[in-house]
Amino acid sequence: MIFLKHFFDFIFSLLLIILISPILLVIALMIKLEDGGKIFYKQERVGKNRKVFKIIKFRSMVENATGMKGGYSIFENDSRITRTGKFLRKTSLDELPQLFNILKGDMSFIGPRPPLTFHPKDYHEYEDWVLVRFRMRPGMTGLAQVNGRNDIDWYERFKYDVEYVKKWSLSYDVKILFETVRTLLSKKGIYGTDQEGK
Helix, strand or coil, rough: CCHHHHHHHHCCCCHHHHHCCHHHHHHHHHHHHHHHHCCEEEEEEEHHHEEEEEECCCCCCCCHHHHHCCCCECCCCCCCEEEHHHHHHHHHHHHHCCCHHHHCCCEEEECCCECCCCCCCCCCCEHHHHHHHHHHCCCCCCCHHHHHHHHHHHHHHHHHHHHHHHHHHHHHHHHHHHHHHHHHHCCCCCCCCCCCCC
16 A cells, blocks of 8 residues: 555656646746745755655745744744745745655655754654654645644644554545645645744
């Protein structure tokens, strides 16, 4: 069953990249024209079996934003978010480059969101019960994202992640996928006090 999940991840990520390539190019151009900075934001995250990989997103903040006041906490009216970035965040289009992470096998469409290597804890310091979440590839969306997104704290998210891993099935993934669409349309939980800079 897990083989089918990985197979679908590869096929659908490849097809989506091809189908939406014009959209990806337009977004890249918008980011470049706004301030001339880098198009993509790459950041080390913790993946399956606590293996570190670099997640890819469209840059939605000014460059070196995490070194400025506010650090990794991001708010709706954060002055570090670019004009294009506000649109990308509201629509979650900044997440689209993660399709390349899925194609590479670092991520899945559905799974626990990959945390930073040093936040909320160093990736070697998680409690045993949390480690269950690292048994599967991290996802673009997951059970925690359709049950609060950034409105819930990390340990609430981890509980949902562990529940997902224990209950996983292809039909469960489909259910979460439809719930994700509903969550995106509602725009709930886009911002919070405990997010990653990007």
